[in-house]
Amino acid sequence: MSDLEHFVRDVSEGALDPAAALDFVSDPGFGGITMFVGKVRDLNHGRRVLGVSYDMFDPLALKVFERAAAEATARFGPRVRVHVSHAKGRLGVGDIAVVVAAGTPHRDEAFRAARAVIEAVKHEAPIWKQEHYEDGDSVWSEGCSLCGGDAGPSHEHDHDHDHDHDHDH
């Protein structure tokens, strides 16, 4: 059985399933299970949000998920099981956009692994959100540039893990 489960689910195929994610990362030898669930929030920068549309470059996004899980295993393993799933399409307020779960023998590694993976998903995966507001306007969220240091263009900001995106969960 693989220790990584990662996928993208179009909204037409149903909602993401946190319970299934917990099942996947569970093991008789794992005493620590953590999970992050990102949901669509109803307010951002003072504007009432009705929903969010997620656009995604699927093949590369899945590779980012896989690499993040592999890095988490290298850092916090060897006994780690990771789940990453992300929704694609239009979601309403309260709908689940992303699920990350980690299972390890003890809690510290589980917390750290899940945190590392969700930060990679947010900062490195080719995923874009467009917020739809109560007044009828829609805006693509600002985000993290993937240009790196050699492209002439530079990062819009550093990648400390405590910065705030437009619609951070």
Add this chain to the structure above:
Amino acid sequence: MRVELSLFGAFRDLEPRGSVALDVDGERVRDLRVALEAHASARWPAFQPGLLAVSAFASEESILREDDRLPADGKVAILPPVSGG
């Protein structure tokens, strides 16, 4: 070379088809950036050069750097700053 460029995020608003075919004078990613800027400036009234400046190019396998050769199959995606999760 001929590049079929897939558009994502804010770039989709500029071209409803979601992709654009470009003739690139050169074989490096930086040459594609030049070609896209020319196309966008000429064809897309709402184009913002600042968005292109912070956008990366990628194949299905990885992010491409400016000095990288363009993929032989000509399939490239442009990735504006990301905001997943």
